[in-house]
Amino acid sequence: NAGVMQNPxxxxxxxxxxxxxxxxxxxxxxxxxxxxxxPEEGLKFMVYLQKENIIDESGMPKExxxxxxxxxxxxxxxxxxxxxxxxxxxxxxSSPGQSPTGELFxxxxxxxxxx
Amino acid sequence: DQQVKQxxxxxxxxxxxxxxxxxxxxxxxxxxxxxxxxYPAEGPTFLISISSIKDKNEDGRFTxxxxxxxxxxxxxxxxxxxxxxxVYFCAAFAGTYKYIFGTGTRLKVLA
Numbered sequence: 001n002a003g004v005m006q007n008p009x010x011x012x013x014x015x016x017x018x019x020x021x022x023x024x025x026x027x028x029x030x031x032x033x034x035x036x037x038x039p040e041e042g043l044k045f046m047v048y049l050q051k052e053n054i055i056d057e058s059g060m061p062k063e064x065x066x067x068x069x070x071x072x073x074x075x076x077x078x079x080x081x082x083x084x085x086x087x088x089x090x091x092x093x094s095s096p097g098q099s100p101t102g103e104l105f106x107x108x109x110x111x112x113x114x115x
Numbered sequence: 116d117q118q119v120k121q122x123x124x125x126x127x128x129x130x131x132x133x134x135x136x137x138x139x140x141x142x143x144x145x146x147x148x149x150x151x152x153x154y155p156a157e158g159p160t161f162l163i164s165i166s167s168i169k170d171k172n173e174d175g176r177f178t179x180x181x182x183x184x185x186x187x188x189x190x191x192x193x194x195x196x197x198x199x200x201x202v203y204f205c206a207a208f209a210g211t212y213k214y215i216f217g218t219g220t221r222l223k224v225l226a
Contacts, residue, residue, distance in 0.1 A: 004158070031212065042121075042218035043159070043204060056213055091158055095212070102147035104206075104214060106158035 002027045005074075006092050006107035014115050019079040019086070021110045025094030032075040033093040033104060034067060043091065049075060050097075082114045118142045119207050121217035129225050134192040136220050138205035141186065145207040150179060150190045153202045153219070162203075163190070195224045 005024040013019050025032050034046040045059040049069035060067065064082075069075040079086055089111050093104040120139045128134045138148075146167045151159035165172040165179045165188070172179050178191045192199055202219045 006158075033214065035216070043206075043216040045213060045215060048213060058213075093158075093214075097212075102149055102164050102208060103161045104149075106151075106160070108156075108158045 004092055004094050004105050004107035006090075006110050008110060009108065010111050010113070012113045012115060013082050015083055016081050019082050019112055019114075021077040021079075021090050021092075021112070022074040023077070023092030023094075023107060024074040025092075026105050029094035029096050029105070031095045031097050032069050033095075034075075034077050035091045035093065037089045037091065037109075039088070046077070046090075079112070082112070084114045087112055087114045117218075118145075119205060119215045119217040121203075121205060121220050123220050124218070125221040125223070127223045127225060128195045130197055131194045134190075134195045134199065134222055134224065136190040136192075136203050136205075136222065138188050138190075138217055139186060140188070140207055142207070142209060142215075143183075143186065144209040146210060147208050148179070148181060148188050149206045149214075150177075151204045151206060151216075152199075153204065159204060192222075195222075197224050197226050200224045 032049045035043040047060050047067045048056040064080045066078045089109045091109045093106045118141050149164040150162040152162050153159040163174050163177045181188045202221050204216050204219045206214050206216045208214045
């Protein structure tokens with residue numbers, strides 16, 4: 001399966017701990033997006049990255065959240081000192097950059113629960 | 116600012132009938148619109164898209180209509196099937212590849 005792979009699928013953290021979510025894009029895709037879905041809400045854009053570059057992080061909270069997409073390895077969304085309000089589903093999506101249909105390919109998501 | 120809006124949080128339709136899901140947007144610079152379907156505990160999957168230079172795109176049972184003057188698009192599913200029951204998101208982007216999603220409409224197709 002060459003789809004977008006996210007891990008872990010489920011993550012439980014206590015308040016104040018760190019959460020690291022990983023995303024391996026589809027083969028050949030160099031563009032990665034992170035979205036957050038709070039309960040009963042839509043998909044909120046967080047950050048858009050290309051290899052080694054953050055292109056648009058306008059949806060990321062200014063504090064505690066960071067993202068990277070290194071030259072080698074998966075993209076990582078890092079949340080430091082988690083709080084209960086960070087509990088959500090975090091989806092990663094990838095694209096080859098120029099898609100005829102503009103399609104994004106999503107992973108199955110990582111569900112973070114903060115106790 | 117909610118640039119892409121789906122004002123109906125839910126919709127119920129009888130099997131075999133038409134489902135119409137609506138989406139409104141505010142940014143006239145959007146140049147591509149997409150619809151995604153999402154089942155519980157899964158990631159969204161692409162359904163159909165339309166360029167801003169077109170007003171209709173059809174793929175099997177799914178047709179998307181775009182009305183640029185009204186800044187409105189709709190997804191028609193006909194005939195509706197129980198397996199179509201899911202949450203449907205519309206999305207749009209404007210050149211920078213920043214995709215903006217609506218809040219979703221939960222479709223329930225009744226057998």
